[in-house]
Amino acid sequence: MAIIRWRPRREMSAIQDEINRMFDDFFGNVSDEDGAMIVPPTDIVEDNDKFVVSIELPGMKKDEVKLTLKDESITISGSKMRESETGDNRFHRVERSHGSFCRTINLPSKVDAAKISAEFSDGVLVVTLPKVEAAKPKEIAIKG
């Protein structure tokens, strides 16, 4: 092992870098109003034939949401924008979340991509993903 001169300043700058990195990560995502990220609540249920993913996106229209399937995961992305405050439109309370979102969900069994269907009603996006035949559970008969 080589012997090098101990320089305490080098260790101090390592701590400084660490702290800088912590702060960047914290403030990095919140640049401006439209840069905010939200995480829409999502439920995933499964039965023998299919997976059903339901995502709450109240106030959005189906053109504002993008749904893509890749290998064994689906990605839902879009932007839930807030109305801007104009002269005739003054806000007294703002509790609803707004911002852009992008969620990827990995699916445990193989899904039949050709039969995926999605429906948007009452602010809830429901994606139905049927399983391929091989992924459906089958009962095995016991002989003897």
Add this chain to the structure above:
Amino acid sequence: MIRFQREKLFPGFHQYCGIAHWMGVDIKESDNNYTFNFEIPGAMKDDVKIWLEANILTVSGEKKEPEKEGERKLHSERVYGNFERSFRLPDDTDGNNVAAEFVNGILVVTVPKSEKSKRVTVESR
């Protein structure tokens, strides 16, 4: 942190009591009315009741979880259950003409302002 600074709370809409603060509400004011937007995606119109009593507007109901035979839950983030929130309306509202409508999972309650308190632009010559 920066988000909290953007949210404004005006004393005019004092919230009386309530359960279920997961049901977010936006309150905005225009020249002619106040509009409440309650987020309850997935709730059915028949499961929600709205009433107005002595200037206090109350929205209550239940957001039911759809449960089907043979379904197993893999991941659960959505919140279900009962909710009730009340708000005191300012004095300049007309309680007889409140309208409510479900639009894209949002319950929109429109409370018109009474005639004498509507904002009137005064033009100077």
